[in-house]
Amino acid sequence: MxxxxxxxxxxxxxxxxxxxxxxxxxxxxxxxxxxxxxxxxxxxxxxxxxxxxxxxxxxxxxxxxxxxxxxxxxxxxGGVPGRKTMQGKGIPSQYTQHRGNYLLPAGVLPSAAHAAEIYRGSNGQLTDESTFGQDPLEGQPEKQNRREQIFQNKIDTKLGGFNYIVSFTVNHSYQPIQ
Structure with a gap:
């Protein structure tokens, strides 16, 4: 009402x-x-x-x-853990008013290779490139074909082949292949 x-x-x-x-x-x-x-x-x-x-x-x-x-x-x-205040710097918007992004002249920054040398020279450790994701049999087509055949045979004998797997997973029935 x-x-x-x-x-x-x-x-x-x-x-x-x-x-x-x-x-x-x-x-x-x-x-x-x-x-x-x-x-x-x-x-x-x-x-x-x-x-x-x-x-x-x-x-x-x-x-x-x-x-x-x-x-x-x-x-x-109260304060928030990890929060840093700008004590003595004034209002942040006024403090950063004259700052901006500027183009750096050529040669100011070192090249990537030189920067890596400098970093390693100051006891820094860079992660070296990994071979993960690269085919170790690249450039060896016979071995690649053999590997694919072995994989296909294992799928066929253990799980009944790709068609069998797909028919169950498409219908969200995972029980037979678990």
């Missing part, structure tokens, strides 16, 4: 938009003063009326109030 059928939603909305009321309790008191014959409703009923009519209470904070709230919230929460 809708709340406060006699009350005009535009009137309530204007109370908050014009800054006459800042809270729902203030609005209830204002409405009770405006309509003394209808003063028998609660703040909760007015809140329900506002939800039904999509009326929102916009509470704007001044800059001082906002800074105070942020200061209070950060003091209550």
């Amino acid at each position: 809708p709340a406060l059928l006699w009350l005009d939603a535009a009137f309530v909305s204007q109370l908050f938009e014009n800054g006459v009321c800042k809270t729902i309790a203030e609005a209830r008191d204002w409405i009770c003063a405006s309509y003394p014959e209808q003063a028998e409703f609660t703040t909760r009923t007015l809140k329900r009326f506002m939800q039904e009519h999509h009326i929102k209470v916009a509470q704007h904070l001044s800059q001082e109030e906002l800074e105070s709230e942020v200061r209070t919230a950060t003091e209550e929460i």
Whole structure:
């Protein structure tokens, strides 16, 4: 059942938009003063009326109030592990204002090979290239064909062939091949 059928939603909305009321309790008191014959409703009923009519209470904070709230919230929460503050550097957006990406002149950075030598010379360890993913039988087509035949024969004898595997896996029936 809708709340406060006699009350005009535009009137309530204007109370908050014009800054006459800042809270729902203030609005209830204002409405009770405006309509003394209808003063028998609660703040909760007015809140329900506002939800039904999509009326929102916009509470704007001044800059001082906002800074105070942020200061209070950060003091209550405390520091965050791993968080580093820029103490003594000022506001980050002002600190980084004059920084930017610039093109480096040629020859400023060493080549990749020279950089690797420098790094290894300062006791750094680079991961050497791996042979993983490279075919050890590359360039030996006879051995590659033989390997493929052996693999195919094992699949055929152990699992019944690729057609058998595919027919079960396509239908999400993995039991026979587990």
